[in-house]
Amino acid sequence: MPHPDHHPAAIEVHHPQPLTHPPAAPLAPVQPGPPAVQSVVLxxxxxxxxxxxxxxPAPAQPRPAVSWTAVNIAxxxxxxxxxxxxxxxxxxxxxxxxxFITQLIILAAVLFGGCIAVQLFGATGHRDGGTTVNIRKAVIKRNHFHS
Incomplete structure (x- = not known):
């Protein structure tokens, strides 16, 4: 039953009319034609x-100024x-x-050779145990030694 305060003549039906907006720069491509009307029942x-x-559209993720690949290569x-x-x-x-090792080897050879040369050719006061040979005028004839 209808409520006694409401009369059937008091009901008004409204049909949605598209709103006209001033033209704005579109952010995304706009589909041609009137937009679809949707109803929701609460x-x-x-x-x-x-x-x-x-x-x-979701904002694009900011890209880093330098890529990790470039950092790794660097x-x-x-x-x-x-x-x-x-x-x-x-x-x-x-x-x-x-x-350096070559110079040490050369230095050792020079010092060792110098010590040997001093011992062999050095002028010492006397020689013990050595044999002294006096060479006089000798004549060698037919592979035979004559003194």
Missing amino acids: PDGQVITGYTLTPA LGGIGFGAVCGGLALLTTFIAALTA
């Missing part, structure tokens, strides 16, 4: 009618350069060590 029985809204190049520098120093050190 739990208390009210009907809400409106236009569907196209969701705004760090690898720095590490390679450091290793090459270390290897160059290592080869220089080995060459210097080789020259």
Whole structure:
């Protein structure tokens, strides 16, 4: 039964009319034609009618100024350069060590040879246990020694 305060002539029916908005710069491409009208029934029985809204596109994630791949390549190049520098120093050190050892061997040979030369050719006061041979005028005839 209808409520005694409401008369059937008091009901008005409204048809939705599209709203005209001033033209704005579109953020996304707009579909041609009138927008679709959608109605929603609330739990208390009210009907809400409106236009569907196209969701705004999600903002793009900001990209870092430098990519991680570029950072890794740069760090690898720095590490390679450091290793090459270390290897160059290592080869220089080995060459210097080789020259130093060579000079020590030459110094030892000179000192050892000098000591031997002094012992052999040195003028000492006397020689004990040595044999003295006096060579006089000798004549060698037909492989035979004559004195």
